[in-house]
Amino acid sequence: MDAANLDRLVDTDRVHRSVYTDPAIFELEMERIWGRAWIFVGHESQVAEAGQYFATTIGRQPVMMTRDEAGGLHVLFNRCAHKGARLVGEGAGRADKAIRCCYHGWRFGLDGRLLSIPMADGYDGTRFGKGCPEADVQPLSRAESYRGFVFASLAAEGPGLVAWLGGAASSIDNMVDRAPGGDLEVTGGVLRFEHDSNWKFFVENLNDLMHPMVVHQSSSLTARDVAKAELGPEATMPPALQIIAPFTESYRFFDEMGLHAFEWGHGYSGGKTSIHAKYSDVPEYNAAMEAAYGPERVAEIFAVNRHNTVFYPSATIKGPIQTMRIVKPLAVDRTVIESWTFRLKGAPDELLRRSILYCNLINSSANLVGPDDQEAYRRQQQGLRAEGAEWVAMHRDLGREEDLGEGHLYAKGSSDLAFRNQFRAWKRYMAGVA
Ligand code: FES
Ligand SMILES: [Fe+2]
Structure with a gap:
């Protein structure tokens, strides 16, 4: 949908019914509103201790808030760096020192860093494996907490x-x-x-x-x-x-x-x-x-x-x-x-x-x-x-x-x-x- 058409749907005093009913507009909202705004993820008390995580969604993207060993708070995509399996189930949980993927057993720190791969030498000489940034669980573009309320944004740019x-x-x-x-x-x-x-x-x-x-x-x-x-x-x-x-x-x-x-x-x-x-x-x-x-x-x-x-x-x-x-x-x-x-x-x-x-x-x-x-x-x-x-x-x-x-x-x-x-x-x- 082009900008002129979108513009016509919202006047200062009325909105067109399609903003509530058109699936194509919903898809655009996912990208342009839910993909850009600061979206609430969770409250810091849900990951008060090292090893705790809380998994949720931003729009339709699976994400998780985690607390690492050093007390750092992270908002990461809930997706294994290997073949993409979701790492943890929705809601709160505890992983202690590492999150282990259920599929092939790759282990990640609560900060998202890849810790170990079974039979890791199979990756020697390839462009993937431990130490390679793409082999870590990826962080969201931005995450911030205001008085314990954690919001994250999928967009790299925008107001703080x-x-x-x-x-x-x-x-x-x-x-x-x-x-x-x-x-x-x-x-x-x-x-x-x-x-x-x-x-x-x-x-x-x-x-x-x-x-x-x-x-x-x-x-x-x-x-x-x-x-x-x-x-x-x-x-x-x-x-x-x-x-x-x-x-x-x-x-x-x-x-x-x-x-x-x-x-x-x-x-x-x-x-x-x-x-x-x-x-x-x-x-x-x-x-x-x-x-x-x-x-x-x-x-x-x-x-x-x-x-x-x-x-x-x-x-x-x-x-x-x-x-x-x-x-x-x-x-x-x-x-x-x-x-x-x-x-x-x-x-x-x-x-x-x-x-x-x-x-x-x-x-x-x-x-x-x-x-x-x-x-x-x-x-x-x-x-x-x-x-x-x-x-x-x-x-x-x-x-x-x-x-x-x-x-x-x-x-x-x-x-x-x-x-x-x-x-x-x-x-x-x-x-x-x-
Ligand atoms: S998909 Fe996670 S270890 Fe293979
Ligand atoms: Fe009401």
Whole structure:
């Protein structure tokens, strides 16, 4: 597809339906967006010790994050240098001193270097073998960690990770700062949830504040009504209800949360308030935070109550509840969403229990809220087959965003700013300018 045709698919206020339905556009996205942007790989806590690895994918490329003997962190292609076998299975594992390929037994260090080949003298006098760079497991072009969050890029050129994250990095800061011990740790495995829809619906939905009170009516409003009937109107809401009830707050509430947008498609909603702002205090946690940071700084940290932050295109976090959702596109109409849970080091277990409860109730494949959204994406995927209505709207409050400087835009929560901002980045990547 040539540049002029691509350019015509995205206006400032609308996008053509084919960006969600055309397999050829999906292939181009794999190359120009997922092959260029910084993509989330994993968290450093998953490879805290030498010999540990964590295998995942970037677009459709198998990769692994490893920790070598000297403590070095690497992001390598998960592919044997001999005849190409995938070296380790997806997920976390431990290789101790070497990764041994299952096929012919070549052994590689956790830094990717070839250590040994059975009957290695067979390679003497050839152009391959130990010491030859192509006989090592190949590293990705670039890998960087921001406060424990490891991203990698398949492209050799482009902005550094910190510059690319821009103002959205402050959401990672707030999530980490919420740990009295100053650090996070991934706990347990991941919950995988396969969607039969395009990946962009998910990253758009997270900061679409005109949908919760409608699509989550059946789950959230029902939970509120049942609780009121069973517990009485004055009762303190149990933790599960504190989590579910805010999804059916009013239009005004979501409008006041506000939207923030940054370069490269990143953004978040909420700030002073959000659906996470009214969870009950945990006194031991507050005490641990005050001991670590002092009351003034703690007040600043707790005053930031962001809803979803999207690091476009692959990673999304919820700082106040310490969860993360990762986007893995499989095909134009198939996407895996993974949900991860973090433990705040130095915090009482109750915080972790709340994060797990949140993931189970809202993000898991058997939850109460996520399937509402999934049904909406499925219907979008189906509805956009319709010919004769070619455009998807994102006109709301066009031109009414405020420019806060340094690429930071702000709008009220009901604005379509997040959509327009993501497609601005989409267009830039797809034009090959990134
Ligand atoms: S493919 Fe890995 S050792 Fe042969
Ligand atoms: Fe939703």
